[in-house]
Amino acid sequence: MSQISVTGLTFCYDGSFDNIFEDVSFSIDTNWRLGFIGRNGKGKTTFLRLLLGEHAYRGTISTTARFEYFPYRIPEEMLTLCADEIISTIKPDRESWRVICELSLLGEDAEVLYRPFGTLSHGQRTKILLAVLFAGDNEFLLIDEPTNHLDTGAREKVKDYLTGKNGFILVSHDRDLLDACTDHVLVLNRQSIEVQSGNFSRWWENKQRADRFAEAEDEKRYKEIKKLKAAARRTAEWADKSERSKIGFDPIKENDRSISSRSYIGAKTKKMQSRAADIKKRIDREIEEKEGLLNDIERVRELRLTQLVHHSKVLVNVRELCLSYPGKQVLDGVTFTVEQGDRIALSGDNGCGKSTVIKRILTAAGADTMTAHSESGICECASGLVISYADQDTSQVTGSVRDFCDARGIDRSLFCTILRHLGLEREQFDKDISDYSEGQKKKALLAASLCTPAHLYIWDEPLNFIDVFSRMQLEQLLSEYKPTMLFAEHDVRFREAVANKTVNL
Numbered sequence: 001m002s003q004i005s006v007t008g009l010t011f012c013y014d015g016s017f018d019n020i021f022e023d024v025s026f027s028i029d030t031n032w033r034l035g036f037i038g039r040n041g042k043g044k045t046t047f048l049r050l051l052l053g054e055h056a057y058r059g060t061i062s063t064t065a066r067f068e069y070f071p072y073r074i075p076e077e078m079l080t081l082c083a084d085e086i087i088s089t090i091k092p093d094r095e096s097w098r099v100i101c102e103l104s105l106l107g108e109d110a111e112v113l114y115r116p117f118g119t120l121s122h123g124q125r126t127k128i129l130l131a132v133l134f135a136g137d138n139e140f141l142l143i144d145e146p147t148n149h150l151d152t153g154a155r156e157k158v159k160d161y162l163t164g165k166n167g168f169i170l171v172s173h174d175r176d177l178l179d180a181c182t183d184h185v186l187v188l189n190r191q192s193i194e195v196q197s198g199n200f201s202r203w204w205e206n207k208q209r210a211d212r213f214a215e216a217e218d219e220k221r222y223k224e225i226k227k228l229k230a231a232a233r234r235t236a237e238w239a240d241k242s243e244r245s246k247i248g249f250d251p252i253k254e255n256d257r258s259i260s261s262r263s264y265i266g267a268k269t270k271k272m273q274s275r276a277a278d279i280k281k282r283i284d285r286e287i288e289e290k291e292g293l294l295n296d297i298e299r300v301r302e303l304r305l306t307q308l309v310h311h312s313k314v315l316v317n318v319r320e321l322c323l324s325y326p327g328k329q330v331l332d333g334v335t336f337t338v339e340q341g342d343r344i345a346l347s348g349d350n351g352c353g354k355s356t357v358i359k360r361i362l363t364a365a366g367a368d369t370m371t372a373h374s375e376s377g378i379c380e381c382a383s384g385l386v387i388s389y390a391d392q393d394t395s396q397v398t399g400s401v402r403d404f405c406d407a408r409g410i411d412r413s414l415f416c417t418i419l420r421h422l423g424l425e426r427e428q429f430d431k432d433i434s435d436y437s438e439g440q441k442k443k444a445l446l447a448a449s450l451c452t453p454a455h456l457y458i459w460d461e462p463l464n465f466i467d468v469f470s471r472m473q474l475e476q477l478l479s480e481y482k483p484t485m486l487f488a489e490h491d492v493r494f495r496e497a498v499a500n501k502t503v504n505l
Contacts (some may be wrong), residue, residue: 008025021046145173175200
């Protein structure tokens with residue numbers, strides 16, 4: 001076991017508006033199973049890159065540990081090679097028998113190593129790269145979002161696998177995975193960094209308790225400051241009035257006064273002024289103690305949604321839909337309906353046709369154009385149906401915020417407001433959206449969908465790269481407004497919280 005000690009870490013990218021880390025200090029142990037939590041764009045992947053020595057920074061990172069990063073970068077030109085050849089190229093020190101042993105723990109046969117890497121599913125690729133990662137020796141592993149694009153079965157395999165391992169940092173927004181696989185958390189709060197023992201749920205429970213205490217303290221100090229300011233104002237008024245009465249008086253109206261009382265009034269005024277100064281110091285002290293109380297409160301801000309009401313009860317009707325491409329049957333006898341008020345989760349392994357169903361419905365509604373080699377059955381939408389769609393692909397998210405909103409015909413101020421509620425800082429609105437992190441790009445797509453009044457909301461894997469806090473906001477939104485939805489998502493807790501029906505493909 002060794003330690004990683006971070007002292008005075010300060011870092012920002014060239015041309016960036018602000019520091020990602022500023023004078024940060026903490027320590028972690030390399031035998032921990034450490035969950036790394038924070039909003040999108042807070043610097044989780046950046047910190048892993050700093051550990052790898054890929055960027056220059058101020059401060060110190062002291063450790064004797066060697067680091068290994070997941071996922072490995074596989075060049076496009078190597079996708080035609082089998083996995084075994086790729087491993088021998090990118091990690092020649094990995095012994096095949098050890099990789100095969102790790103693969104068996106992940107529920108995969110060794111034969112996947114001898115198939116072209118580009119033909120493998122996302123789950124198979126992830127399992128192979130995880131097996132390579134854990135087949136090494138004496139390394140502290142940096143695992144960056146291993147379950148993105150994985151179906152539920154593959155996620156369960158990865159979760160079970162990581163539960164039996166030690167010595168890694170796990171960047172993930174999957175609460176189920178974080179709870180099962182971690183024994184400590186490293187949290188990038190809004191203004192600070194904290195390290196705590198336990199998994200995500202334990203940290204979140206403690207966090208909510210601490211936030212409630214901070215809010216109560218803030219309210220108490222606010223009331224105290226208000227009382228002190230009123231007392232200071234009264235004392236200052238008394239002191240000013242007393243000071244004005246020192247010189248000059250009416251001997252008829254104030255027959256009890258004489259010229260000798262001036263010194264008494266002066267001493268009294270001085271005492272009042274001293275008291276006012278003491279109150280001012282107490283006010284300053286209360287304000288200073290109040291500052292920072294709410295800096296790290298992670299408010300899950302309420303989002304809003306405007307849904308249109310359609311005259312038809314049934315919005316989408318799919319009956320015995322079969323669809324195939326050359327050499328591949330994608331859909332076989334799929335049947336379901338989407339009625340107003342339904343929130344339907346499409347469930348199934350990767351490659352079972354969830355995205356194909358979504359594309360076919362969009363085509364039927366006139367919002368997309370897809371063609372298949374062979375198709376039979378029914379897929380029809382109600383006339384005049386307005387669909388708000390959020391794609392899983394973020395490659396088209398480019399341009400300025402203004403251009404992005406104009407191209408989609410959405411209100412820019414509302415779009416920016418939703419992004420602010422989802423954790424983006426105002427400085428991000430001056431950037432090109434193509435420079436956003438993957439999670440921030442996904443938030444832009446979801447914000448655009450939420451800005452669009454519609455009869456039916458269709459989201460294809462909306463939570464890939466989305467941080468934990470934003471997931472909870474979206475759950476709260478959909479649970480409150482109950483829009484008619486059709487979505488494909490592998491996050492178990494999100495599905496349980498949102499869906500009232502499930503279609504298994």
